[in-house]
Amino acid sequence: MSPFEQKDSLVGHKNTLVTLVRGPIVFADGSLNNEAVPALGLAYIAGYLRMKGYKVEILDAIAEDLNKAYPLKKYPGFSCQGLSPDKVISKIPKHSNVIAFSGMFSGEWPVLRDLITQTRELFPEALLVAGGEHITALSEYCLHDCSAIDVCVRGEGENTFYELLKAYLTTGSFLEVPGIAYLNKEGEYQQNGIKTPRIHDIDKLPWPYWPEGYLEKFWKAGKSYGAATERDMPFMLSRGCPFQCTFCSNLLMWNTKYQFRNLDDVMAEIKHYIDRYSITSIQLYDLTAIIKKTWALEFCQRMIDEGFKIKWSLPAGTRSEALDHEVLPLLKKSDCNYLVYAPESGSLRTLKKIKKRVKLDRLTESVLEAKRQGLVVRINLIVGFPHETWWDVIQTLLYGVKMSFRGVDEVPLFVFSPYPGTEIFDELLKDGKVKLNDDYFFKLTSLNSAYFSTNVEVFCENVSGRLLGLVRSTFIMLNYAIGYFLYPKRILRTIRNINSEAEAATVLEHRLKDLFNRKKSTDSVT
Numbered sequence: 104m105s106p107f108e109q110k111d112s113l114v115g116h117k118n119t120l121v122t123l124v125r126g127p128i129v130f131a132d133g134s135l136n137n138e139a140v141p142a143l144g145l146a147y148i149a150g151y152l153r154m155k156g157y158k159v160e161i162l163d164a165i166a167e168d169l170n171k172a173y174p175l176k177k178y179p180g181f182s183c184q185g186l187s188p189d190k191v192i193s194k195i196p197k198h199s200n201v202i203a204f205s206g207m208f209s210g211e212w213p214v215l216r217d218l219i220t221q222t223r224e225l226f227p228e229a230l231l232v233a234g235g236e237h238i239t240a241l242s243e244y245c246l247h248d249c250s251a252i253d254v255c256v257r258g259e260g261e262n263t264f265y266e267l268l269k270a271y272l273t274t275g276s277f278l279e280v281p282g283i284a285y286l287n288k289e290g291e292y293q294q295n296g297i298k299t300p301r302i303h304d305i306d307k308l309p310w311p312y313w314p315e316g317y318l319e320k321f322w323k324a325g326k327s328y329g330a331a332t333e334r335d336m337p338f339m340l341s342r343g344c345p346f347q348c349t350f351c352s353n354l355l356m357w358n359t360k361y362q363f364r365n366l367d368d369v370m371a372e373i374k375h376y377i378d379r380y381s382i383t384s385i386q387l388y389d390l391t392a393i394i395k396k397t398w399a400l401e402f403c404q405r406m407i408d409e410g411f412k413i414k415w416s417l418p419a420g421t422r423s424e425a426l427d428h429e430v431l432p433l434l435k436k437s438d439c440n441y442l443v444y445a446p447e448s449g450s451l452r453t454l455k456k457i458k459k460r461v462k463l464d465r466l467t468e469s470v471l472e473a474k475r476q477g478l479v480v481r482i483n484l485i486v487g488f489p490h491e492t493w494w495d496v497i498q499t500l501l502y503g504v505k506m507s508f509r510g511v512d513e514v515p516l517f518v519f520s521p522y523p524g525t526e527i528f529d530e531l532l533k534d535g536k537v538k539l540n541d542d543y544f545f546k547l548t549s550l551n552s553a554y555f556s557t558n559v560e561v562f563c564e565n566v567s568g569r570l571l572g573l574v575r576s577t578f579i580m581l582n583y584a585i586g587y588f589l590y591p592k593r594i595l596r597t598i599r600n601i602n603s604e605a606e607a608a609t610v611l612e613h614r615l616k617d618l619f620n621r622k623k624s625t626d627s628v629t
Contacts, residue, residue, distance in 0.1 A: 122160045127214065162191065341362060419443065
């Protein structure tokens with residue numbers, strides 16, 4: 104239904120049902136990368152809208168059919184995990200007035216677009232909303248590519264979506280709401296505000312709303328973001344990031360406003376989850392969880408003082424400035440079980456070009472101290488940035504190998520992906536080196552999930568994509584070989600963990616378990 108054809112019967116309606124939808128995971132056939140995790144973003148939005156008096160349902164295609172994978176006949180070479188679009192639509196409550204879709208990952212856009220289009224056919228009167236990082240980065244493109252979408256929510260979603268609903272259900276129009284985008288009657292793109300709005304005080308946000316039985320589905324299937332424990336709880340201590348890395352979409356999605364939560368509220372939420380769900384770990388989904396040393400010390404000490412018998416981890420990656428000889432022992436003492444650093448490159452030239460404000464020698468010192476403290480550590484590296492030469496790539500490879508020799512548990516190597524919403528993407532799009540179409544989106548899906556493919560498209564004139572793909576595969580195997588050869592106890596640990604219900608100590612172990620479970624599920628279906 105067009106926003107310009109609002110029905111009077113809906114205006115002021117007190118019993119509006121808002122259904123929040125997440126589509127299935129899209130992955131390249133043979134992929135190891137399969138992060139089926141609870142939808143924390145939708146849970147936050149659901150909690151906020153419920154606080155405002157709305158009826159909200161979450162329909163998560165991934166949660167509804169975990170470990171069920173099926174090939175995409177329309178898109179050969181790719182598969183989905185979760186409910187098929189037909190089954191998703193069949194589960195949307197028939198009396199839904201507003202249906203909102205989460206569009207986080209650009210590589211999943213073609214499948215999500217098809218899902219939204221099919222939903223419009225069966226819900227011609229509903230208001231269809233889309234939001235998330237992909238939608239924020241490419242609002243105009245998405246609106247033109249998927250005419251079924253009525254309006255896009257850009258950036259941080261809770262308050263903008265609420266204001267959109269309030270305006271729409273009170274006046275019959277949402278056209279003046281800040282932070283949205285839509286097409287006008289003439290089909291022209293309209294965006295309210297250049298910057299995406301941010302919530303001024305995140306401590307006023309309610310805790311995420313988790314529907315009854317929702318989290319248990321992930322725990323039963325052994326799904327988790329990073330290294331897995333039995334009952335991992337997604338969690339956030341902060342929002343935003345004050346840095347401006349050119350390969351990251353943070354600046355467009357969140358801008359540079361960075362906020363910590365009040366620690367009393369954090370501890371109360373953790374205690375609630377322990378009492379309510381018997382959780383065994385919290386996993387931090389923060390963009391950059393640890394920046395301020397005093398805050399990190401206080402958080403760790405509070406975790407110890409509260410006597411929480413749970414683990415906690417930082418699988419999303421963090422910076423090293425605050426992680427020193429004083430903080431890292433407290434991380435270990437407070438049961439941090441998995442720590443990811445994000446140096447991105449071993450080339451000082453690259454670090455400067457991508458605006459990664461990190462001192463590599465300081466980060467290395469922090470990583471090695473973390474290993475001395477007995478933490479399981481991973482560092483993330485990227486090669487193939489547009490400016491890079493083979494010497495830049497070699498410097499990163501040498502840094503990664505050195506860290507493996509020094510005991511770092513995982514050193515994955517990613518090939519640069521020009522994600523929408525980033526400074527580098529904008530430059531490549533302007534220069535005609537990126538063309539927005541389904542082929543481009545699916546390449547984003549396959550680039551860093553099919554790790555052992557040598558059919559790699561790079562956006563760098565100085566390196567060969569095929570050779571870089573071969574280098575990546577060799578590097579990944581070499582680094583795990585070094586780790587298992589120098590630290591043979593890891594071999595027994597990995598065999599035990601992937602063949603039992605034991606916790607996964609690393610992401611590799613977790614992904615291998617996912618792959619085997621998915622294979623078993625597929626075999627049982629066929």
